[in-house]
Amino acid sequence: MSTQTFILPDVGEGLTEAEIVTWKVAPGDTVAINDVICEIETAKSLVELPSPHAGTVGELLAAEGDTVEVGAPIITFVSADAAPAAAAPVTPSVPGESGGSVLVGYGSAGAVSSRRRKAPERPVRASVGVVAKPPIRKLARDLGVNLADVTPSGADGEVTRDDVVKQAEQASVFRNIQTPEWGAVREETRPAPASAPVGLARGIAPGDPARTESIPVKGVRKATSSAMVQSAYSAPHVTVWKEVDASRTMELVKRLKASPDFADIKVSPLLIMARAVIWAARRTPMVNAAWVDTDSGAEILVRHYVNLGIAAATPRGLLVPNIKDAQLLGMKDLARALERLTLTAREGKTSPADQQGGTITITNIGVFGMDAGTPIINPGEAGIVAMGTIAQKPWVVDGEVRPRWVTTVSGSFDHRVIDGDGMSRFIADVAAVLEEPALLVD
Known part of the structure; x- marks a missing residue:
């Protein structure tokens, strides 16, 4: 009989801990190498861990919801020729020696492998005759698409991802970017059990309904809070903004949507905004730079490429x-990259690599009906641009008041790296492109 203990690996992010979200196996189950054994959540992504061993699951050493340090044991395996271990209750993670095993497909550096075997997903046929795989059905729900209204293009009448996206794009051209509707409950919390004891703190008397609850800060929330505090208290933030007549941008978006060349591509004002930021960053390179502290002193790292970050509420x-090297992409390729980025984020499948190495960020607060904001800069960057809602407002054109599509562009910058005149020029350039997209043709 031989037993191997599998430790939680570093999944290539340089992080120190992860939360066990869901176990896919139980004690006594038979597994093959690369079968998914559990799903973990790090500060940046959800990751499926494949089994490094073939055999029988012995014991689960961490419960769902536990936060486990990298290097701690999480599961044991019994070799295929040995008797299975008796099923045991899930216990919290405990310290101990691991078997020194290396996760299959991770390599010595712990990078996630994309060669993991997964069982093929079988299309599910609904009672109404719609054929679509489970991820496509989830995407349709997220985008508010009724699958019965979708014209399928896949084999045997199967609805594909492109079919759902195309149906979702029938929404108004004047939405900045399509997002699921806000539900009645906008913050997800864990309701306190009816039998939960009620404390005396804050004047709560015994027997009264619970009026507060504690939510552990971990995962994405923990990483976000740490990054925002680091940014806010290390980089001196300054914000500038400008109101813009974006009517010609809206006209361009409408024409692109009607163009056969963009028939299978999502087009929104965010696309023009992204092109504007890339164009303006080339004219003011310092907004795309970064402040770097070294042993010999501080440096300003000027980057002659644009890894364009898009803040996504997921x-x-x-x-x-x-989007890596976004400055190399034409309009169609950039539109495709934005679409992939958005859909992947909504499905919770954004990889750690896609979140690393950004140089400047756009946050589209207009999708929430906000006119303007003062965004916090992402650590490692010197600038972030916020795009407000695009709405019809009275605007003076040639001495006459006319209804125009108006938005507000704001930008926060690290005053150690770039001064007010540089950021003002940058925001003015972004605004100029939104007012006249023909400036992109140079």
């Missing part, structure tokens, strides 16, 4: 994935 919290 079910897991705020994520900021970025």
Whole structure:
């Protein structure tokens, strides 16, 4: 009989801990190498861990919801030729020696492998005759799409991801970016059990209904709070903003949506905003730079490429994935990259690599009906741009008041790296492109 203990690996993010979200196996189960054994949540992403061993699951050493340090044992395996271990109750993580095993597909550095085997998903046929795989059904729910209204293009009449996205794009052209509708409950909490004891703190008498609850700060919320505190208290923030007549941007978006060249691509004002930021960063490179503290003193790192971050509100919290070398992409490729980034974030599948190495960020607060804001800079960057809602407002054109599509562009910057005149020029350039997108043709 041989027993191996599997320790929680570093999944390539340089993080020190992760939460066990869901166990996919139980004691006594038979597993093969690379079968998914559990799902963990780090500060940046959800990751499925594949089994490094073939055999029988012995004991689960951490419960769902436990936060476990990298290097701590989480599960044991009994070799295939040995008797299975008796089923045991799930216990909290405990210290101990691991078997020194290396996670299959992770390598010595702990990078997540993309070669993990997964059982093929079988399409599910609803009673109304719609054929679609479970992830496509979830995507349809998130985007508010009725699958019965979708024209399928897949084999045997199966609804594909592109079919759902195309149906979702039938929404008004004047929405900045399509997002699921806010539910009646906008913050997810864990309701206190009816039998939970009620404390005397804050004047709560015994027997009264619970008026407060404690929510552990971990995962994405923990990482976000740490990064925002680091940014706010290390970089001197200054914000500037400008109101913009974006009517020509809206006209361009409408034309692109009607163009056969963009028939299968999502187009929104965010696309023009992204192109504007890339164009303006080339004219003011310091907004794309970073302040770096070294042993010999501080340096300003000027980057001649743009890894464009897009702040995304997801079910897991705020994520900021970025499009690598966005300055190399034309309009169509950038639109495709934005679409992939958005859909991946909503499905909770943004990888750690997609969230690393950003150089400047856009936050689209207009989707929440906000006109303007003072965003906090992401650590490692010197600038962030916020795009407010696009709404019809009275605007003076050639001495006459006319209804125009108006938005507000604001930008926060690290005053150690760039001065007010530089950031003002940058925001003015972004605004100029939104007012006249033809400036992008150069």
